[in-house]
Amino acid sequence: MNLTTAHHDGPVDQQSSEKLARRGLELRRMSNEMKEFEPWFEAVSRGFLDAEPTDVQRDATHARFDYRRLIGVIxxxxxxxxxxxxxxxxWxxxxxxxxxxxxxxxxxxxxTVAPTHRRRGIARAMMEGELRRAAAVGIPMATLTVTESNIYGRYGFAPAATAGRWIIDAKRASWIGPDYPGRLDFISRAAWRELAPEIFERVRPGRPGxxxxxxxxxxxxxxxRPDVxxxxxxxxxxxxxxxxxxxxVALYAITENKEDFTKSHLEILSLISDDDAAHGALWRFFIDHDLIGEIRMDEGGIHDPVLWMISDQKAAKVTLFDHHYLRxxxxxxxxxxxxxxxxxxxxxxxxxxxxxxGGRWLIDIDASGSAQISPAPNAVPDGVTEARMGIGELGAIMAGQVSAATLAAAGRIETTAAVALARAFSWHEQARLSFVY
Ligand SMILES: CC(C)(COP(=O)(O)OP(=O)(O)OC[C@H]1O[C@@H](n2cnc3c(N)ncnc32)[C@H](O)[C@@H]1OP(=O)(O)O)[C@@H](O)C(=O)NCCC(=O)NCCS
Incomplete structure (x- = not known):
């Protein structure tokens, strides 16, 4: 059985199943058939405070959900x-x-857990069980994005790619970046749908997080899709x-500002490029856009070069938030x-x-940056420094964005070699995740 099938069709975790059964509840893998999907989807919508799904929403999601393993507690x-x-x-x-x-x-x-059944350990049972299952089939890491930040640390998750919510005062920003020799063209949404994944796949491996x-x-x-x-x-x-x-390619939406039509709001929904010129040229298109007062982009990078392409850096406000959690x-x-x-x-x-x-591991990094990993002896060998931390802290520093020195200063990593550790785990490419799960 390949990994995808082993994950998708594998049984639920015995330990969590028994734990819930003792409370009169059943942990069940739900099929993707409509008769099980529909009530499952209804529960998700209710859990996230949405209205009952319409037929269009249900069908559009169902048509694209086969790849997911669905779990329900009955x-x-x-x-x-x-x-x-x-x-x-x-998935x-x-x-x-x-x-x-x-x-x-x-x-x-x-x-989600129904508000009628909250704080009885249902989320914990599902999460623990599914993480054990994922590890058992050989998946080395789990990931998620969060609505509330204080839920997942207890399960060993931590944010490894911080995102920036950009709000730029377009009237103040004024472009001082380069002129670009290429050209800009409007394209249809269908053409964007074709091009965007292709360009994204070219850059994805080189972008940690x-x-x-x-x-x-x-x-x-x-x-x-019909539910948008x-x-x-x-x-x-x-x-x-x-x-x-x-x-x-970029995708955006404009909302008219009825109080002042010259200061409408432009939201960048996606900006994907495989070189600096395209990135800059698309930003310039937005900064120079007529009749726009405010430009907004969620899930942006935290070190976007656009900050150095506008004359007034105070025109840009970047709110940082924990975004991609690794476990x-x-x-x-x-x-x-x-x-x-x-x-x-x-x-x-x-x-x-x-x-x-977890456990004690020796990591030996050579001059090329490759690491050999081996079980650690009891005594710390000469020339080796020890660092103690939780699995969450290790996940946080894996993408190279969160500094081990910061976590040491926060008391989350114990070591006498915080700077050396921070240098080894750092990376020059900014980590980011450009969407929400
Ligand atoms: C968040 C949610 C799934 C928790 O479900 P639950 O069954 O009540 O959680 P549990 O009873 O299993 O609680 C597990 C642990 O998480 C803690 N916890 C649960 N929800 C929490 C919250 N919102 N904030 C802080 N801690 C929370 C519990 O105190 C408990 O701690 P402990 O086991 O370390 O003592 C549920 O409240 C919910 O559906 N919320 C709305 C949707 C949502 O936000 N989903 C998360 C999307 S990222």
Whole structure:
């Protein structure tokens, strides 16, 4: 059985199943057939405070959901027992780590528990069980994005790619960046839907923290699925270089400012490019756009070069937020799956609240940045420094964005070699994830 099937069709975790059964609840893998999907989806919508899904929303999601493993918790004593009181979804994905390494991951979403059944350990049972299952089938890492930040640390997750919410005062910003020799053209949303994944796939491996994006997400961005409201508000542009190669595409929507039509709001929904010129040219298109007062972009990079392409840096406000959470499930595999910035020898003593992975490991990084991982001896060898931390802290520094020195200063890593550790785990490419799970 391949990994995707083993994950998608595998049984639920015995331990969590028994734990919930003792409370009269059933942990169940739900099929993707409409009769099970529909009540599951209804529960997810309710859990995220949405209205009952319309037929169009249900069908559009159902048509694009086969790749997900769906979990439900059933309370057969309830008034509507077919609607699960707990939901959870996961799928096989991949996350990039420094040095163009791509690690197979278990991406997690749709975690909800009915408000009538909250704080009885249902979410914990689903999460623990599904993480154990993912580790058991050989997936080395789990990932998610969060609505509330204080839920997932207890399971060994931590934010590894911070995102920036950009708000730019367009009237103040004024472009001082280069002139670009290529050309800009409007394209249809359908053309954007074709081009964007191609360009994204070219850059994804080199961008730590970035994940494979499921097809339905591209359709949602483009408005090429029937459940997207006002799809026509989304406009798409492309940048073509002087050789005729499309190097970047962007998608945006404008909301009229009724109080002052010259200061309407422009939201950048997606900006994807495979070179600096396309990135700059698309930003320039937005900064120079007539009749715009405010430009907004969520899930932006935190070190976007656009800051150095506008005359007034105070015109840009960047709010940082924890975005892509990683959870290491197979420590030696993940440690060996990135390039390190500097050589060094460290003994990592890693604790795991769920005892899935962890332990004491020796990491030996050579001059090329490749690491050999081996079980550590009891005594710390000469020339090696020890660092103690939780599995979450290790996940946080894996993409090279969060500094080990910062976590040491915060008391989250114990070591006498914080600077050496920080240098080794740092990376020059900014980590980011350009969508929400
Ligand atoms: C968040 C949610 C899934 C929690 O479900 P739950 O079944 O009540 O959670 P559990 O009873 O299993 O609690 C597990 C642990 O998480 C803690 N916890 C749960 N929800 C929390 C919250 N919102 N904030 C802080 N801690 C929370 C509990 O205190 C408990 O801690 P402990 O086991 O370490 O003592 C549920 O409240 C929910 O559906 N919320 C709305 C949707 C949502 O936000 N989903 C998360 C998407 S990222």
């Amino acid at each position: 309370d057969s004593t309830g008034v509507m027992p077919e609607i699960p009181v707990g939901t959870f979804a996961s 096989i994905s991949a996350v990039s780590l420094p040095g163009e390494h791509v690690v197979t991951t278990c991406a997690i979403s749709d975690v 970035e994940a494979k994006m499921p097809g339905g997400y591209w359709d949602r961005f483009a408005g090429t 409201e006002k799809p026509g508000k989304r406009r798409a542009v492309q940048y073509t270089d002087t050789e005729g190669v499309v190097r970047g 290491i499930l197979d420590l030696p595999v993940v440690l060996a799956s990135r390039t390190y910035a500097t050589p060094g020898r460290f003994l990592l003593d890693i604790s795991d609240p769920l005892d899935i992975t």
